[in-house]
Amino acid sequence: xxxxxxxxxxxxxxxxxxxxxxxxxxxxxxxxxxxxxxxxxxxxxxxxxxxxxxxxxxxxxxxxxxxxxxxxxxxxxxxxxxxxxxxxxxxxxxxxxxxxxxxxxxxxxxxxxxxxxxxxxxxxxxxxxxxxxxxxxxxxxxxxxxxxxxxxxxxxxxxxxxxxxxxxxxxxxxxxxxxxxxxxxxxxxxxxxxxxxxxxxxxxxxxxxxxxxxxxxxxxxxxxxxxxxxxxxxxxxxxxxxxxxxxxxxxxxxxxxxxxxxxxxxxxxxxxxxxxxxxxxxxxxxxxxxxxxxxxxxxx
Numbered sequence: 001x002x003x004x005x006x007x008x009x010x011x012x013x014x015x016x017x018x019x020x021x022x023x024x025x026x027x028x029x030x031x032x033x034x035x036x037x038x039x040x041x042x043x044x045x046x047x048x049x050x051x052x053x054x055x056x057x058x059x060x061x062x063x064x065x066x067x068x069x070x071x072x073x074x075x076x077x078x079x080x081x082x083x084x085x086x087x088x089x090x091x092x093x094x095x096x097x098x099x100x101x102x103x104x105x106x107x108x109x110x111x112x113x114x115x116x117x118x119x120x121x122x123x124x125x126x127x128x129x130x131x132x133x134x135x136x137x138x139x140x141x142x143x144x145x146x147x148x149x150x151x152x153x154x155x156x157x158x159x160x161x162x163x164x165x166x167x168x169x170x171x172x173x174x175x176x177x178x179x180x181x182x183x184x185x186x187x188x189x190x191x192x193x194x195x196x197x198x199x200x201x202x203x204x205x206x207x208x209x210x211x212x213x214x215x216x217x218x219x220x221x222x223x224x225x226x227x228x229x230x231x232x233x234x235x236x237x238x239x240x241x242x243x244x245x246x247x248x249x250x251x252x253x254x255x256x257x258x259x260x261x262x263x264x265x266x267x268x269x270x271x272x273x274x275x276x277x278x279x280x281x282x283x284x285x286x287x288x289x290x291x292x293x294x295x296x297x298x299x300x
Contacts, residue, residue: 186232
């Protein structure tokens, strides 16, 4: 029987304290049966993304222990950054890999959210495939209002948390926990410092504004570089490939008299998302990803 493997990608509202990031990484590395594959931080976003893999029990324990440590080290009352956020551990997604199903990840997400609420007193919302109401599937809808607006939001009839009290944790805020497919966190930098241009382009491409399916996008300002950025989450790169959105950004930027200076992938990404781009730009004919990509061929 194939061993079940689950990916967990907690996002923390900390991208500047090297000590806090080292402590989170160190905690992840202590957990039996779990491997910390990668972590990266962004100072402008003031946010970090950790990527862990493991079996169901280990990955559940890792998610809880990292959330606990983050609640002890990160005070949201003093947090500022370009990325929207509502908690010290802002979001905890679980993604099925080898031998695991999305249904198993949904169950794990519910167990972890319940434990976080009960033991850490951090209210939790369930999102994406774990959501218990359609209007809660979209993380952006849950996060709207951010940390500062959450005390009032939790008191609204339709926004009781799935687990926990109708009151934020005083320093750690609120956390969203869910199960989803692999996504690609993809940022595109522009040769302008005008955030309004990045916002306009983000509005043009994101699904909620009539743009591309499975595309979430916002405009952010990279203060240390004086550069406007279109920050994107592609929630299904096979439905809407990266190259399609990239070309749309190029097209929209030209309208404003600006161009793309570069792009970046945040954290880990499925290789097929990048190979699809290579196939598109190289105009490959009849390329077979399963057979012609060397790693896939060797793994058989």
